Amino acid sequence: MAERRKVNNMLGLAVLSTVIDRPMHPYEMASLMRARGKDRDMRIKWGSLYTVVRNLEKHGFLEVTDSVRDSAHPERTIYRITDTGREELADWIRDLLATPDREQPKFEAALSVCGVLPPDEVTSLLRRRLDLLETEIAEQREALAESRRDVPRLFLVEAEYDLAIREAELAWTRSLLDELVSGTFPDLALWRDWHETGRKPSEIAKLAERGATPAEP
């Protein structure tokens, strides 16, 4: 199960997998990660870099090798990965790979409250989303094809995964939209006039309590 890591920030994973090559100072890690396109795989906040590195050190995953004062530059502290760090990295990856972690995309949260908006507005918002998704996916697909020419598959799995998921999102959204537009979506009428008249048509509220309390007296 998704263990409570000493350092939980995903930036920590990126750092560990970067210093594993050779000792480095934080800024160099940052540049390397950027160069390798790591910032496309995880949302990296550069403000957190030094905090995360310090924490990794505090927990014994990194250690200071050197502290070079190189004429210029304030002072660059060079870190090296420790054996514990290597073990932590491997373990972290193992955990992430083996345990599917029900993350909740914001879109899902939005869907769960979309009844707040009138159905026609939701329809047009979804149409907009669909358009954006389509162009983004097209771009991604092309970028991937491009990369495939000179980068081995091994370094493209994340991109392939991402693409597959977004395509599924696209397909799902499209099918929902179809139902809304064609009127085959079941509760449309109900939904619409709960918005045109005042609020909640009595028992809707109750119905929304879906299977929350499995069985009660």
Place this chain on the structure above:
Amino acid sequence: MAERRKVNNMLGLAVLSTVIDRPMHPYEMASLMRARGKDRDMRIKWGSLYTVVRNLEKHGFLEVTDSVRDSAHPERTIYRITDTGREELADWIRDLLATPDREQPKFEAALSVCGVLPPDEVTSLLRRRLDLLETEIAEQREALAESRRDVPRLFLVEAEYDLAIREAELAWTRSLLDELVSGTFPDLALWRDWHETGRKPSEIAKLAERGATPAEP
């Protein structure tokens, strides 16, 4: 584009969409959300409830109606949604629905560094993931079928979406696993003996720099 919200925590969205029914004190919001299964749609941390509610008030999205001291209980502050709050809620939902937001699942991050582990281990980890995913999805699918009996579609879209995405994840994982097991995955040999012998077979490092610097002199 994903606007910077005054209150960014998704718990805020849940709170707003809950108090829209009627004024309430925080704990009541929490119970209602739980009863409605909101905690299945967004990861709710109860420790944040009071902070988030206070912030919503600070920004004028909620206001205090009453402060009941009901014999028992320390004191329950009752909040009501304001017009600004209603507008914020609608706007927030609009934004979330219309703008696809490239979130980065942890699994993607893990894939991007999975070369750190030897291929055979990755294979067995993925097999484990596949098993877990399969049973979880089966459960979800059944729960959904169950719900459909007495809950209108309108309140199940999130669940349907979630299921669709997970199914896509399953399919993708299965196909990768197949390639690894059958040996059709291209870089297998390379990957394997970079692990058996020491490190990095010279030019792998360079190859990992995928399309980062589009064109340089």
Place this chain on the structure above:
DNA sequence: CTGCGTATACTCGCATACGAGTATCAGGAT
């Protein structure tokens, strides 16, 4: 009627997270 487990209804404080700021230097433009 007394003890005690469990739900209710919070509070507190530390640990991050990260935006925004700062200072220094290299190299080209003027």
Place this chain on the structure above:
DNA sequence: ATCCTGATACTCGTATGCGAGTATACGCAG
């Protein structure tokens, strides 16, 4: 020669986020 721009290499302060703790009431077993 000097100015300016952009990259380099960080630091700091504030705003959360949230785990863990607390205190009170209620039901009910003994």
